[in-house]
Amino acid sequence: MAMRQTPLTCSGHTRPVVDLAFSGITPYGYFLISASSCKRYPCLLCCFSLDGKPMLRQGDTGDWIGTFLGHKGAVWGATLNKEATKAATAAADFTAKVWDAVTGDETLTLAHKHIVKSVHFTQDSNHLLTGGNDKVLRIFDLSKPEADPQEIAGHTSAIKKALWCNNDTQILSAAEDKTVRLWDRSSMETVKTLAFDVAVSSMEYIADGEILVITYGKTIAFYDALDQRAKFSTVDAPTSIHSASLHPEKDFFVAGGDDFKLYKYDYSTKEELESYKGHFGPVHCVRFSPDGELYASGSEDGTLRLWQTAVGKTYGLWKCVLPEELVSENSDTLYCPATEIKA
Amino acid sequence: MKTPVSVLRLPRGPDPNSRGFDPNSARFLALCPTTVSASSAADAHGVALRDEQRARSLLRERFLRSLLAMCGRPVRFSMYEKVQVEAKFGASDIDVLNFQVSDLQTPIGVQKEALLRCPDIITYNFEI
Numbered sequence: 001m002a003m004r005q006t007p008l009t010c011s012g013h014t015r016p017v018v019d020l021a022f023s024g025i026t027p028y029g030y031f032l033i034s035a036s037s038c039k040r041y042p043c044l045l046c047c048f049s050l051d052g053k054p055m056l057r058q059g060d061t062g063d064w065i066g067t068f069l070g071h072k073g074a075v076w077g078a079t080l081n082k083e084a085t086k087a088a089t090a091a092a093d094f095t096a097k098v099w100d101a102v103t104g105d106e107t108l109t110l111a112h113k114h115i116v117k118s119v120h121f122t123q124d125s126n127h128l129l130t131g132g133n134d135k136v137l138r139i140f141d142l143s144k145p146e147a148d149p150q151e152i153a154g155h156t157s158a159i160k161k162a163l164w165c166n167n168d169t170q171i172l173s174a175a176e177d178k179t180v181r182l183w184d185r186s187s188m189e190t191v192k193t194l195a196f197d198v199a200v201s202s203m204e205y206i207a208d209g210e211i212l213v214i215t216y217g218k219t220i221a222f223y224d225a226l227d228q229r230a231k232f233s234t235v236d237a238p239t240s241i242h243s244a245s246l247h248p249e250k251d252f253f254v255a256g257g258d259d260f261k262l263y264k265y266d267y268s269t270k271e272e273l274e275s276y277k278g279h280f281g282p283v284h285c286v287r288f289s290p291d292g293e294l295y296a297s298g299s300e301d302g303t304l305r306l307w308q309t310a311v312g313k314t315y316g317l318w319k320c321v322l323p324e325e326l327v328s329e330n331s332d333t334l335y336c337p338a339t340e341i342k343a
Numbered sequence: 344m345k346t347p348v349s350v351l352r353l354p355r356g357p358d359p360n361s362r363g364f365d366p367n368s369a370r371f372l373a374l375c376p377t378t379v380s381a382s383s384a385a386d387a388h389g390v391a392l393r394d395e396q397r398a399r400s401l402l403r404e405r406f407l408r409s410l411l412a413m414c415g416r417p418v419r420f421s422m423y424e425k426v427q428v429e430a431k432f433g434a435s436d437i438d439v440l441n442f443q444v445s446d447l448q449t450p451i452g453v454q455k456e457a458l459l460r461c462p463d464i465i466t467y468n469f470e471i
Contacts, residue, residue, distance in 0.1 A: 062354030066363025
């Protein structure tokens, strides 16, 4: 019997959720961090009056674990290290902060010269890559925080996203200058540049398989991460796409954007399988969990929603219920939604 | 019509009274190194641990009593950006993240009631 997807809504943010990231799978499960900005007013001053509070949640249930308090203003980027022991955030207060993700304490504040948009840890969590509106990529050695970071210049406008790739030997960056660049970490030089007609809206790097997922306009494109000239495929969605994510087993990919819906596609055939309504605003970010069982979406409506990959399967808070059980007397512990549920 | 998938409960939201990171969670207890060596020593029931815990309780109690002593008194706060203000201390919240103060004297006037963010405070002093 076909089941209808029940998204789990995680509330708590009062402002648009602009970035989210999962940790790897740890002995305590996996975790999710989300960042919220301020309302998208053109005036920069507004951002400082509204706090963006990055939150840590249990990845498979969406249960809130804690809020990282300290940034003054919108938080544009957030990430966790693999073990979920450290978190990093990028904010409009011109700083990136590193946090202890177990205690919630702030461990480092890294000053920048402008709004910071993106943060990413190396696999060993010893270095942090940052990028933002001052167009410069920075690499901080977290064991020597007082030392100056290595700086890599080259982009001609604000950097939106910067990621380590190829075993942390290279860096991928996407900027408002409509390019995606690959840099060599040791020489600090550009290895390759990909130019687009519009600025790239999101980038995801899948180490296992060396795939790069790039979204721009209504397009979701898949590139070979080692040789970006090699484009595996592209798919055009019905709406402007802000973010897309590829399933760890490369069966599916999901995307979301301006029309508030989540789209699910088959990766091999590129066929649109499903679309889900639920959010009350544009979808800004979407990511698969490390085990591929669910994906999380963050929206302008201030919520994070968790969606099942296999609808109807028992996992996390979702429970597979057979038709007979629904009418039995023992089913009162289950919450069976007839309409949209809000946390 | 398709049946919607059942859920056990909704995801738990933020606690309005604290910033979370439950110190009694399994992960916290396993991963959190203590700052004093006695607590992480193999001899968990030893004399050193007892002394450390006694010292911790004494210090904590002293700090809490200092907050009590401050109530209703004028306190001078030294904050970031070379800010020096004086106000009458009211109360602290449970995580010591905010101080409720009255008659906060600022360069642009006296604020009848205000909340000071503790991470913004460097030092504060008052007379008993």
